[in-house]
Amino acid sequence: MTTRIFSNSKTSRLLGWLGTPLYLLAFGVIVLVFDPCLRLIHLVFGYEAHQKGIHLMNRLLYGALWLNACRISWNRHPHALSIPASTSGTAQHPMTRIFIANHQSLNDIPPLIWKLRSFRLVLVSKAELSQGIPSVSYNFKAGGVIAIQRQNPQQSLEAMRKLGERIARSGENVLYFPEGTRARDGKSAVFRSGGLEQLMQSNPQVELVPVAIRDSWRLAQWNFLPIPFGQTIRFDILPSILSNDVLQQCDGHVGKAARLLMQSAQEAIVQQLNLEIL
Numbered sequence: 001m002t003t004r005i006f007s008n009s010k011t012s013r014l015l016g017w018l019g020t021p022l023y024l025l026a027f028g029v030i031v032l033v034f035d036p037c038l039r040l041i042h043l044v045f046g047y048e049a050h051q052k053g054i055h056l057m058n059r060l061l062y063g064a065l066w067l068n069a070c071r072i073s074w075n076r077h078p079h080a081l082s083i084p085a086s087t088s089g090t091a092q093h094p095m096t097r098i099f100i101a102n103h104q105s106l107n108d109i110p111p112l113i114w115k116l117r118s119f120r121l122v123l124v125s126k127a128e129l130s131q132g133i134p135s136v137s138y139n140f141k142a143g144g145v146i147a148i149q150r151q152n153p154q155q156s157l158e159a160m161r162k163l164g165e166r167i168a169r170s171g172e173n174v175l176y177f178p179e180g181t182r183a184r185d186g187k188s189a190v191f192r193s194g195g196l197e198q199l200m201q202s203n204p205q206v207e208l209v210p211v212a213i214r215d216s217w218r219l220a221q222w223n224f225l226p227i228p229f230g231q232t233i234r235f236d237i238l239p240s241i242l243s244n245d246v247l248q249q250c251d252g253h254v255g256k257a258a259r260l261l262m263q264s265a266q267e268a269i270v271q272q273l274n275l276e277i278l
């Protein structure tokens with residue numbers, strides 16, 4: 001169910017012209033101000049301090065949606081993991097956690113980065129964002145974001161393989177949108193399992209955490225001109241899916257296990273959203 005303060009789209013669009021300039025101005029100011037700040041923080045204090053700066057920036061980007069009366073609703077399934085996690089508990093967790101989400105707009109990312117900050121996430125994102133965007137592009141270079149070239153499958157798989165080796169050493173976790181591109185109408189494309197397979201080459205014992213995102217696509221339905229007034233974006237944290245049993249069913253074959261795991265994650269998400277897989 002779509003949640004708006006004003007259910008009438010004409011009213012939402014009309015009022016959106018009042019709040020959208022404020023939101024876009026705030027967004028621009030935040031990324032412009034944080035760009036030199038993040039560079040200085042990384043130069044003087046290093047990677048961990050830089051990550052805290054990224055968390056704060058995403059919290060502000062997340063909060064800027066209030067300027068257009070938009071809000072974020074968080075819901076956790078009773079059997080899903082606790083969020084946020086304690087830092088000590090996350091560090092001692094024996095398996096890599098891979099947060100799998102459907103992708104509807106760029107507004108998916110700041111709330112997830114902020115809400116899941118205690119999990120030491122590595123974001124996998126499209127390479128187009130690695131150039132020309134203040135703060136965001138610098139974070140690809142200094143913040144460890146993995147750039148994926150969607151039109152180059154070989155590069156994408158190699159990047160995921162290297163990420164798998166990295167997180168096996170560092171104990172970091174992953175935020176990943178396996179559709180490869182965002183759904184502009186809220187529907188779900190097939191989740192690709194190749195990247196997960198590469199991650200599992202170095203980390204066969206993984207915990208997939210499905211995250212269902214609802215109605216984020218509506219913020220961009222008019223190409224942000226305007227952003228609908230009073231729209232709610234909902235994030236549902238769903239029960240984890242462990243790789244152990246699936247690997248046993250597949251006789252240890254990582255490729256088959258990755259396909260089954262990704263299929264299970266997508267089924268959980270589309271069932272939560274009452275969608276069909278395109």
